[in-house]
Every structure is written in C-alpha cells, then in structure tokens.
Amino acid sequence: MHIVEQIITSFIASAAFGIIFNVPRESLLKSGFVGMVGWLIYYLLTFYGVDEIPSTVVSAFFIAIISQIYAKIYRTPIIIFTVAGIIPLVPGGTAYDAMRNFVENNYNEAISLAAKAFMISGSIAIGIVFSEVINQIIRQSKLNAKAKYRP
Amino acid sequence: MTQQKLDKYEIMDVSLLAGKIMLESGAETYRVEDTMMRIAASYGIKKSHSYVTPTGIMFSLETKEPTKTKLIRISERTTDLKKVTMVNSVSRTISQGNISLEEAYEMLQEIEATNVAFPLWVQLVAASISSGCFLIMFQGLWTDFIPAMFSGGLGFLTVVYFHRLIPIRFFAEFTASLVIGLLSALLVASGLGTQIDKIIIGSVMPLVPGLSITNAVRDLMAGHLLSGLSKGAEAFLTAFAIGAGIAIVFTLL
Numbered sequence: 001m002h003i004v005e006q007i008i009t010s011f012i013a014s015a016a017f018g019i020i021f022n023v024p025r026e027s028l029l030k031s032g033f034v035g036m037v038g039w040l041i042y043y044l045l046t047f048y049g050v051d052e053i054p055s056t057v058v059s060a061f062f063i064a065i066i067s068q069i070y071a072k073i074y075r076t077p078i079i080i081f082t083v084a085g086i087i088p089l090v091p092g093g094t095a096y097d098a099m100r101n102f103v104e105n106n107y108n109e110a111i112s113l114a115a116k117a118f119m120i121s122g123s124i125a126i127g128i129v130f131s132e133v134i135n136q137i138i139r140q141s142k143l144n145a146k147a148k149y150r151p
Numbered sequence: 152m153t154q155q156k157l158d159k160y161e162i163m164d165v166s167l168l169a170g171k172i173m174l175e176s177g178a179e180t181y182r183v184e185d186t187m188m189r190i191a192a193s194y195g196i197k198k199s200h201s202y203v204t205p206t207g208i209m210f211s212l213e214t215k216e217p218t219k220t221k222l223i224r225i226s227e228r229t230t231d232l233k234k235v236t237m238v239n240s241v242s243r244t245i246s247q248g249n250i251s252l253e254e255a256y257e258m259l260q261e262i263e264a265t266n267v268a269f270p271l272w273v274q275l276v277a278a279s280i281s282s283g284c285f286l287i288m289f290q291g292l293w294t295d296f297i298p299a300m301f302s303g304g305l306g307f308l309t310v311v312y313f314h315r316l317i318p319i320r321f322f323a324e325f326t327a328s329l330v331i332g333l334l335s336a337l338l339v340a341s342g343l344g345t346q347i348d349k350i351i352i353g354s355v356m357p358l359v360p361g362l363s364i365t366n367a368v369r370d371l372m373a374g375h376l377l378s379g380l381s382k383g384a385e386a387f388l389t390a391f392a393i394g395a396g397i398a399i400v401f402t403l404l
Contacts, residue, residue, distance in 0.1 A: 005287060013284035013356075019277035020307075020357060021177075022231045022268050039288065077239050079179060079365065080232050087361040093289055093352045099394040100348075103401045125368040132372060 003043075010039035014084040023080050030070055031084035038063035038085040052116075053123045056089055060127025063089075068135055082128070091120040159196070161252050163212055163221055166190045168259045169238050170201070170208050174225050176234040179366050180205070180382075181373035186242045190255075193246045205381050230362055233267045271311065278357040279304035286353030291346060295353075298335070298344035303354035306331040310358060321392040324358055328396030331355060336400060351397060358393055360386040 014035020018028045038059045045055035067081035094117040101110035166187040173183045184201045187210060191199040198213035205228065211220035241258050244250050250258075268274075282303020283296045291299070306327040313323035331354045338344040363386035371379030 009284035009287040013281045013288065016277035016281035016284070017357075017361070019269055020230075020274055020281070021362060022233045024233045024236050027236075043288075075240070075243065076236050077178065077182060077232070079177075079182075079362075079369070080236065082369075083232070083362050083365050086365050087356070087359070088285070088288060090359055090361050090364060092356055092359050095390060095394065096348070096352050096355065096397065099398055100401060103398040121364065124364070125371075128365075128368055129372055 003040075006043050007036060007040060010043075010088060011036040013088065014039075017087050018080075018084050021083060023084070024076070027074070027076060027080050030074075031081050034063055034066050034070070034081045034085040035088060037066060039088045042089060053119055056120050056123040057127045057130070060086065060089060060124045061130050064128045064131035065134070068131065086124060089120070089124055091117040094120060158252070159212055159214055159216070159219055161256070162191055162194045162196060163210060163219060165194075165252060165256050165259065166199075167208060167210055167221060167223055168256065168263065169242060170203065170210070171223060171225065172259065172263050173235055173238050174203065174205070174208065175228055176231040176238075177228065177362055177366070178235045178238075179373070180370045180375045180378035182235075183208070184375075186238070190242055190245050193248060194252060203375075204378050205385070231268060234262060237262050237267070274311075275304055275307060278307035281357055282306075282354045284353075285356040286349055289349055289352055291349035291353060295344050295346055295350050298338040299350045299353040302331045302334040302338065302350060303357055305334055306354050307357050321388050324389050324392040325396045327358055328355060328393040329399060330396075332397045332400030336404060355393055355397070358389075360389040363389065 011032045015028050015032030017035070018031040023031055041062055042055050042059040045058060046052060063085035064082060067078050067085060070076075070081050071078035094113055098110050098113035098117055101107075101113060169190055170183045170187040173186060174180075180203045183203045187201045187203075187208075188199050191212060196212050196214065200211050200213070202209040205225070207222060207224050209220065209222045211218050238259065241255060241262070245255055269277075279300040283300040286295055286299040287293070309327040309330045310323045313326050317323070332351060335344065335347050335350040335354065338350065339347045344350050363382050367379050367382035367386060370382060
C-alpha cells in the first residue's frame with residue numbers, strides 16, 4: 001500500500017516539476033515516469049536497509065540511463081528527463097535538518113548532517129558519471145563494429 | 152568579397168542567437184558550445200571556437216580572412232526547457248542542410264520572442280501539488296497534504312513576484328522560504344497541520360535549485376570547470392538563501 005502511494009506521488013511530483021521548468025507538453029508524462037522509476041529504486045533500496053548514499057548512486061544511475069534512452073528515441077536534450085528524475089533525490093530533507101541543527105546550536109549534529117547532504121549530492125554526480133561511461137562504451141563499441149564491417 | 156564577409160557575420164549571428172537562447176533558458180554549457188559549433192560547421196565553417204560561461208558567450212570563426220570574434224553578455228537566466236528543445240530541433244534541421252541562413256535566423260528570432268511558458272496559474276497549481284506529493288514521499292502524513300500545498304504554493308508565488316519586484320539575486324528565495332516557514336508554523340499552531348518539519352521540506356522543494364545542480368554536474372563532467380563551478384556556486388547560494396529564511400523562522404519561534 002505504501003508503495004502504491006509512493007509510485008503515484010512521485011509520478012505526479014516529477015511531472016509537476018516538468019511544468020515548473022516548462023518541459024514540452026509531450027515530454028511531461030515521460031519525465032514523470034523517469035522520476036517515478038528513480039524514486040522507486042531509491043525508496044525500495046532504503047526500505048530494505050541499504051544506506052542512503054549507495055541507494056542514491058544506483059537510482060541516479062538508472063535515471064540517467066532511462067533519460068539517455070528517451071533522449072535518443074525522442075531526439076530531445078537529455079536534461080529534460082534528468083532534471084525531473086533527480087529532483088526527488090536532491091538531499092533537501094537532510095540539508096534542512098542540518099540547517100535546523102545549526103540554528104539550534106547543535107553544531108556536531110549539524111556538521112554531520114551537512115556532510116551527509118554533501119555526500120548525497122556527490123553520489124548523484126557519481127551515478128550520472130557511471131551511466132555516461134556506459135553510454136560512451138556502447139557508442140564506441142558500435143563505432144568499432146561499424147568500422148570492422150566496412151570493407 | 153564584401154558579400155562573403157557579410158555571410159560570415161550572418162553565420163556568426165545565427166550561431167550566437169541560438170547559443171544565447173539556449174543559455175538563457177537553462178541549457179548545459181557544453182550543449183550550447185556544441186550547438187553553436189555544429190551550426191557554424193553546417194554552414195561551411197570548419198574551424199570555430201566557442202567559450203561559454205553562464206554569464207557570457209565568446210565565439211570566433213576562423214576563415215581565410217582575419218578571424219572574426221564576437222562576445223555577448225548574458226545577464227538574465229531563467230528555466231525554460233521548451234525553448235532549449237526548440238532551438239535544438241532548429242539546429243538539427245540546420246545540420247541536415249535543408250534550411251537557409253535567413254530562414255534559420257527568422258526561426259530563432261521567433262523562438263526568442265515567443266513566450267511558450269505555461270500560464271502562471273498552471274505553474275502555481277503544479278508547485279502546490281508537487282509540494283503535497285513531496286510531503287508524502289518524505290513519509291509525511293496525509294492530513295498534512297493540504298497545508299503543504301498551501302505553503303508550497305504561496306512560497307512559489309512569493310518567488311515569482313519578488314523576482315519581478317526586486318532584482319536582487321537570492322532575495323526572492325530568501326523571502327519565499329521565510330514565508331513558507333512562517334505559514335507552516337502558523338498552520339501547525341492553529342492545529343491544521345501536525346508535522347512542521349515535513350510540511351516545510353515539502354513546500355521548499357519547488358524552490359530547490361535542482362536544475363543548477365544537475366547542470367553543474369554535467370558541465371563539470373564535460374570538462375567545463377569554470378561553468379560547472381560557477382553554476383555550483385549559484386546552486387549553493389540559492390540553497391543557502393532558502394536555509395537562511397527557514398533558520399530565521401526557527402530563531403523567532
């Protein structure tokens with residue numbers, strides 16, 4: 001039941017973000033889908049006890065992969081899909097907790113939360129980098145295959 | 152000779168206009184550079200150099216005559232991914248080679264002039280709904296859904312109006328998060344909401360600099376260190392402004 005709730009809200013939230021960023025109308029549902037898949041992977045991983053940082057890496061990786069496929073099929077800039085997908089992963093909650101602790105003079109707690117938020121942002125980047133690497137490898141192997149078949 | 156010279160400048164104008172629209176609408180720096188060089192190449196200029204930062208574009212065409220270089224300043228940046236897509240498709244048609252220079256220039260000018268954004272009320276509804284949905288995603292209670300929609304929507308409206316009213320960077324974000332914090336505190340105090348933390352996190356999400364963060368990462372990966380770092384700094388300052396607004400509410404409480 002929880003999962004159904006998460007699926008619906010993450011889809012709507014990502015598509016709504018598409019509207020705020022003025023994504024083309026025909027891409028709205030697709031960016032909602034990308035956001036939904038990314039959030040679902042993150043949610044399930046954290047639900048089964050995986051740490052937030054590796055979960056973020058994995059889900060950012062899948063978001064970037066799906067976005068690349070969409071960008072290739074529909075011939076649009078990839079950023080349309082990645083933005084909607086990545087927004088839910090952005091460590092807003094952690095950064096907020098850190099800020100709250102700073103204000104309440106709990107510096108130790110605040111610093112560790114801020115470090116965590118920073119690590120999560122870094123893992124979003126790592127996830128995107130991994131998918132880019134795979135994309136490059138596929139592209140190069142395709143080019144090599146083409147070159148081989150050429151007489 | 153003069154005719155040819157004129158042509159070179161026209162090619163430059165078309166590429167620069169395309170680059171300008173893309174950069175102003177929130178495209179990644181490396182995509183802007185790539186598009187400008189592609190356009191120049193498809194009009195027969197094999198060697199062109201572009202240097203794009205979030206605040207300006209330098210572009211030069213190497214020809215037999217002395218190299219021509221032009222610089223334009225970008226002062227205003229918004230987020231309008233539809234325009235990025237439109238310019239992208241124009242650049243695709245140019246690369247396929249079935250469009251003249253004048254036609255391309257006209258198309259780009261049209262894109263620059265049109266306002267393709269969703270109407271404000273649609274954006275407002277989207278921001279409110281996404282605030283509510285984020286509340287649920289962050290394990291909030293369904294009873295807080297409507298309060299989060301309220302404060303998220305009001306925060307979004309504040310950002311939009313303060314950007315128009317006072318052109319000082321990050322001030323609008325600061326005010327909006329202040330409004331969100333105060334409204335959430337008010338809602339919780341009056342018994343309409345229960346968890347102030349979740350309501351605030353949900354309603355702040357539409358202000359979070361998600362696009363800047365993604366762009367910064369993609370630019371850094373593509374080797375555009377300057378753009379990546381400056382966009383990262385922009386994202387950080389926005390996040391800081393949001394945090395400061397919330398922090399003030401907590402010190403007041």
